[in-house]
Amino acid sequence: ASATVAIPKEHHRFVIGKNGEKLQDLELKTATKIQIPRPDDPSNQIKITGTKEGIEKARHEVLLISAEQQDKRAVERLEVEKAFHPFIAGPYNRLVGEIMQETGTRINIPPPSVNRTEIVFTGEKEQLAQAVARIKKIYEEKKKKTTTIAVEVKKSQHKYVIGPKGNSLQEILERTGVSVEIPPSDSISETVILRGEPEKLGQALTEVYAKANSFTVSSVAAPSWLHRFIIGKKGQNLAKITQQMPKV
Structure with a gap:
């Protein structure tokens, strides 16, 4: 049978x-x-x-x-205000990575683009409890210590504050411990929110303005018949300019 x-x-x-x-x-x-x-x-x-x-x-x-x-195996869900997710993840997700490695627990933090506050833990019951306790401690400490300030930054400059793949935001978080919240690209808001310990906000704000103003746009009028000469054969002239001036 x-x-x-x-x-x-x-x-x-x-x-x-x-x-x-x-x-x-x-x-x-x-x-x-x-x-x-x-x-x-x-x-x-x-x-x-x-x-x-x-x-x-x-x-x-x-x-x-x-x-x-x-x-x-156990699953637990913890409600954490979205604004505090960056502190739990840590710069470049290193902090949450360390907690996962040390406890053997899978921790899922919703990405910034997803409007959810729930952090999900999966793992062995005992180790999962340790991971949840550590995250709760970080959350409670940050809630007590952090202050928020809002500043206006031109919408066109937001991408420079964010940086490639969000690297500039991670740099600021790593150097100052301050989280910088940028409005969604489809929002007309120009308000940038900085959240962190009061004594660190000044340094973070300086970095935000430095990154926002690190790029400028200039235009030069040239007749259309001249464009192909500026570009050059197969873009050779433009390539030469960008090689000689890597920051352009």
């Missing part, structure tokens, strides 16, 4: 065990043949072949292994 039992695909490896020892022991103990789908097979069905009693025993053992893993 044969039967199938479905358990989450990620639990299959626990049925197999190290070097297949768990699976061999299970087959021996229940006098059955247990077939587990290959890792590249999306099926979650485990096939058990043997006597009726053996199949029942094996099925029970497989479900027990899966239940144990389910109990060990």
Whole structure:
């Protein structure tokens, strides 16, 4: 006789065990043949072949292994004001990366573009609790210590404050511990919000203005017939100018 039992695909490896020892022991103990789908097979069905009693025993053992893993893994959701997410992630996501590595817990912080406040933790119950406690501590400390100021920066200069892939914002956060919040690109608002410890806000504000004013745009009038000579053959003249002046 044969039967199938479905358990989450990620639990299959626990049925197999190290070097297949768990699976061999299970087959021996229940006098059955247990077939587990290959890792590249999306099926979650485990096939058990043997006597009726053996199949029942094996099925029970497989479900027990899966239940144990389910109990060990926990999911917790923590509400954290969106404004404090950068402090929890840390510059270049290093802080949250360290916490994940040290606790073995997966921590999902919504990206800035997603309007959600919930941080999701997944992992072993005990280690997950440690990760949640550390995040809560950071959150509570920042809520007590931070002050907010709002400044006006021309919309056209916002991209310079943000920098390529948000690098300028991360630099400011790393150097000053201050988070800089820029309005969405589809918003007409020119208000930039700085959030951090009072004694650090001045330095951060200086950096924001420096980055905002680090680029200027100038236009030179030239007749249209001259454009192709400025560009040059296959853009050679423009390429030469940008090579000689790398900041242009």
